[in-house]
Amino acid sequence: MNEQKLISKKDALETMGISYGQLYRWKRKGLIPESWFIRQSTFTGQETFFPEEKILGRIGRILSLKESCSLDQLATRITEKVGKKREVAFSKLSELGWLDEELMELCALGDEGTSVTLEKAFSLGVLHQVSEIGRKEEIRLIKRTLDEALTKALVERIREQRPLLHLLRKRVSASGISAEISLVVIASDGAAFDPDLETVQVVDLAVVLDKIKLGLTKEEK
Amino acid sequence: MSDQRKEASISGAGMISGGTYDRVSISGAGKITGDIHAEELRISGAGKAKGKVEATKIVVSGSVSFADDVIADEMRISGSAHVDGRITAKELKSSGSLKVARNVSSDYIKISGSLRAGADVETEIFRASGGFQIDGLLSADRIEIRIGGRCQAKEIGGEQIDIRRGGWREKGIILDGLIKLFTGGGTPGLETTQIEGDEIYLEDTAADVVRGKRVEIGPGCRIKMVEYHESLKAHPDAKIDKQMKV
Numbered sequence: 001m002n003e004q005k006l007i008s009k010k011d012a013l014e015t016m017g018i019s020y021g022q023l024y025r026w027k028r029k030g031l032i033p034e035s036w037f038i039r040q041s042t043f044t045g046q047e048t049f050f051p052e053e054k055i056l057g058r059i060g061r062i063l064s065l066k067e068s069c070s071l072d073q074l075a076t077r078i079t080e081k082v083g084k085k086r087e088v089a090f091s092k093l094s095e096l097g098w099l100d101e102e103l104m105e106l107c108a109l110g111d112e113g114t115s116v117t118l119e120k121a122f123s124l125g126v127l128h129q130v131s132e133i134g135r136k137e138e139i140r141l142i143k144r145t146l147d148e149a150l151t152k153a154l155v156e157r158i159r160e161q162r163p164l165l166h167l168l169r170k171r172v173s174a175s176g177i178s179a180e181i182s183l184v185v186i187a188s189d190g191a192a193f194d195p196d197l198e199t200v201q202v203v204d205l206a207v208v209l210d211k212i213k214l215g216l217t218k219e220e221k
Numbered sequence: 222m223s224d225q226r227k228e229a230s231i232s233g234a235g236m237i238s239g240g241t242y243d244r245v246s247i248s249g250a251g252k253i254t255g256d257i258h259a260e261e262l263r264i265s266g267a268g269k270a271k272g273k274v275e276a277t278k279i280v281v282s283g284s285v286s287f288a289d290d291v292i293a294d295e296m297r298i299s300g301s302a303h304v305d306g307r308i309t310a311k312e313l314k315s316s317g318s319l320k321v322a323r324n325v326s327s328d329y330i331k332i333s334g335s336l337r338a339g340a341d342v343e344t345e346i347f348r349a350s351g352g353f354q355i356d357g358l359l360s361a362d363r364i365e366i367r368i369g370g371r372c373q374a375k376e377i378g379g380e381q382i383d384i385r386r387g388g389w390r391e392k393g394i395i396l397d398g399l400i401k402l403f404t405g406g407g408t409p410g411l412e413t414t415q416i417e418g419d420e421i422y423l424e425d426t427a428a429d430v431v432r433g434k435r436v437e438i439g440p441g442c443r444i445k446m447v448e449y450h451e452s453l454k455a456h457p458d459a460k461i462d463k464q465m466k467v
Contacts, residue, residue: 009417010432010448010467019434020417021380024360028326028343046414046430 006038007052016059029075031062088121088212096211098128106143118212119150125208130167130201138167138182138200145184154186158206161188165203170196231266239272247283256289264300273306281317298334307340316351324357335370342374350387364418368425372411382418382433384411384426386441410441 007015013023026032036058038049065074093099093116107124109116116124123146127139134142142165146154157163168183185191186205193199228244229237231251239255246263256272261280268285275292283300290306298315307323314331322339330342332349341357352370359374362381366372369387410425421433425441434450440458447453447464455461 014467019380019419020378020432021362021419024378024380024417025362028360 004051005053006040006049007055009048009050012050012052012055012059016056016063018059018063025071026062029071031071031075032058088118089115092212093121093124096125096128098124100128100131103127103131103139106140119155121212122155122205122209123147123150125211126165126203126205129203129208133201134167135182138184141182141184142167145186149186154205155209158209163188163205164191165205166191166193167200167202168193168197169200170198245276313344330361333369347379366411368411374411374413376415376417377413378415378417380418381420382416383420383422385422385424385439 009023013020023032027034027037032055036050036055038051039046040049041047062074090099098121103124106127107120109120109124123143126146127142130139130142145165154163163186166183166185166187168185169180170183171178171180173179182200183197185193227240227242229242230244230246231237231249233249234251235249236252236254237245237247237257239253239257242257242259244261244263245253245257245259246261246265247268248263248266250267251264251269253268253270253272253274257270257274257276259274259276261278262274262276263280263282264285265281265283267283268281270285270287270289273289273292274287277294279291279293279296281296281298281300281302284302285300286303286305288305290309291304292309293313294311296308296310296313298319299317301318302315302320304319304321305323308321308325308327310325310327312329313325313327314333315336316333318335318337319332320337324340324343325336325338326341326343328345330344330347330349332347332351332353334351336342336349336351336353336355338353338355338357342355342359344361345363347359347361347364347366349365349372350367350369353372353374355374357374358376358378360377361379364377364379364382364384366384367387368384410427411423412427414429415432416423416426416428416430417432419434421431421436422439423431423437423442423444424439427443428445430446430448431438431444432448435452436447436449437454438444438447438456438459438461440456442456442459442461444460445462447461448467449464450467453464453466455464
């Protein structure tokens with residue numbers, strides 16, 4: 001990181017011929033990641049610097065694509081590009097507050113260096129949402145259900161189908177003996193269940209995925 | 222299951238569980254216990270939302286606290302609202318008091334009451350005639366501020382930035398006194414470390430650095446350093462320590 005050559009905001013604007021207005025607009029749209037803005041004090045006070053190669057490259061790309069698509073389309077494009085990188089940094093997971101030891105162990109995370117696969121991060125995110133309310137064996141059940149669904153390209157189908165994960169319980173009793181069973185269902189919005197089922201938790205899988213992806217665009221490595 | 226729409230209204234004291242609603246209205250004291258999704262949320266009493274709130278329209282004329290993020294197309298506050306998460310809106314208007322712990326992002330923001338934001342405020346158009354305190358960056362294509370109380374932002378950036386004295390000076394002593402009463406007696410003014418924009422006009426502003434293409438520093442300003450690209454005009458009643466054409 002330290003060896004990166006930096007360029008001041010002023011010089012970057014001058015070099016690329018863009019205005020403050022444009023730069024702030026692009027930053028708002030997420031086209032320029034927050035982490036590229038590096039503050040340093042100079043003799044004139046605080047100034048903002050950028051990693052030179054990255055910022056000039058990015059501005060150039062925005063300028064060349066700006067003619068053919070809107071800023072929002074551009075933002076999506078850049079998101080998609082990052083989305084293809086299917087690795088999620090540990091720092092990101094800890095920022096999301098998902099690094100729970102038990103869950104990590106369940107997802108077999110920990111000895112893989114600094115990043116994990118998108119699928120693993122996704123499972124962790126889903127489990128995190130049910131970890132407070134779900135029982136231990138239910139969490140394992142959810143993990144097994146997710147593993148199964150992930151082999152059937154769950155992540156790829158999320159945007160289109162908007163599946164929800166339901167954790168359900170049902171109490172059955174007969175002649176004085178009662179038992180409770182837990183069920184896990186991944187179904188698209190609008191699925192109907194028998195009225196005796198108690199819904200313990202519903203997780204919108206698209207929201208979990210968005211959380212991961214949003215983080216990736218904002219602080220692209 | 223989710224196609225079944227419902228309405229919930231509390232006019233005494235009550236609780237609403239999370240879920241999807243058409244209309245939620247609270248005119249007594251109400252608590253929303255989970256994440257909700259609603260077409261319309263109206264709070265004219267005292268409301269508390271424990272979860273995330275997503276609504277097409279949110280109208281607050283009472284007092285409300287949101288414990289998590291708020292997402293809305295239109296959000297109007299004439300009472301007081303406290304948000305512990307972030308606000309994502311298309312149109313946000315507050316004539317009351319609005320406190321947000323994290324980021325505020327919208328297409329349009331109009332503040333005629335007071336705004337306090339714990340992080341960045343990002344919008345296309347920002348109009349303020351009240352007072353505000355923004356602990357992060359205030360960024361917008363167009364920023365129009367008519368100073369009507371204490372205005373503070375860590376940094377300000379955008380295309381057109383226009384900061385002027387509010388109308389109270391012309392409206393006489395009574396209003397002046399009232400404003401002083403509400404703002405703690407200090408002279409209304411705007412304080413920031415840095416302003417960056419293409420077209421900048423400032424009055425009653427104190428800043429460390431102002432950087433812009435065309436800059437005009439009006440009366441009542443105290444600026445340590447102005448860096449301009451094309452032109453700089455300064456009022457005789459403005460104090461500029463250092464200026465530089467870049």
